[in-house]
Amino acid sequence: MTGLVPQVAGAADVDDLVALIESAYRGDASRAGWTTEADLLDGQRTDADMVAEMMALPGSVVLLLRDEAGAALATVNLRDLAGGTVYFGSFAVSPRGQGRGVGSALMDAAEAFARDRFAAERMRMTVIDQRAELIAFYERRGYVRTGEREPFPYGDVRFGEPRTDDLEFVVLVKEFDPQAV
Template identity: 60%
Template sequence: MESVAAAPLTYRDATEADVDDLVALIESAYRGDASRAGWTTEADILGGQRTDPEGVLEVVRDPDSRLLAVEREGRIIACCQLEHRGGHAYFGMFAVSPALQGAGLGRTIIEEAERQARDTWGVREMHMTVITAREELIAWYERRGYRRTGRTSPFPYGDERFGIPRRPDLRFELLVKELA
């Protein structure tokens, strides 16, 4: 595990040229055996893909979204999506290289994402959805000031672009944080 202080982080908007690297990063953080090196794996509840080049490209091209590429020494090591939705921003597609998880990098990145959403769009809230079965991940977000709303939406069963469920009870819950 590397220290967050190992080298400075740079944040930039992802470009079409980054799509393949971003897909590989997101897949490595959530699916398959590689994801088990970190703690954010969904491999036990979902198989298949987490995203694909088309999905990432759609976010990169969307005028209301930003896909932040986080680099250290010129290499993309994390990313997150910020989408402007009126009075709030949506936070998604968050991935940190599994080999770097657990050292505070995620906390640093989410704080920067919140700052950028607030400063860029003037939003007062950050919203995200998390699979309710991911209790450890939800607890991590709660420690960062996000609150569970109890508002859920169904998992898109049958749409393999979002993965192949390994259990029948998956759904998303909306988490919200007030931005100062």
């Protein structure tokens, strides 16, 4: 990665965030990258109202990484769940930034931000169980499966239209080394 630094996103960034998240996960454009969910879900991944709601949640911060030209390149939502746990979600890297270290660099920055801002001791995330390659990426980054599962929000088209009836989320957690600063 080129040393770009993520910034805290604001209301003016909502449309760019929606376009970025959609490009990473849904539709034909997402097939250019490896994070696509297009084989599992049709429809949208998010919309402007959902992004605005996410940004407005107490303890929620959206980080946005833009490239040298100012285009949205990667994003992640961090939400303080209390007790030293921060939720890591809505992680998206533009297909044009995938495979270049952008995602890993943003994860590093997000984890540091969570430790500094929220005194995080651990990160928690959910991933669709069928996303084996994505889960393997997170496991290489130190996240482990907890054994917990959460239901997919079937019937809520705001999260997409499932192509199968067996989707569910697995929970992954990364514990931070208390000696690391």
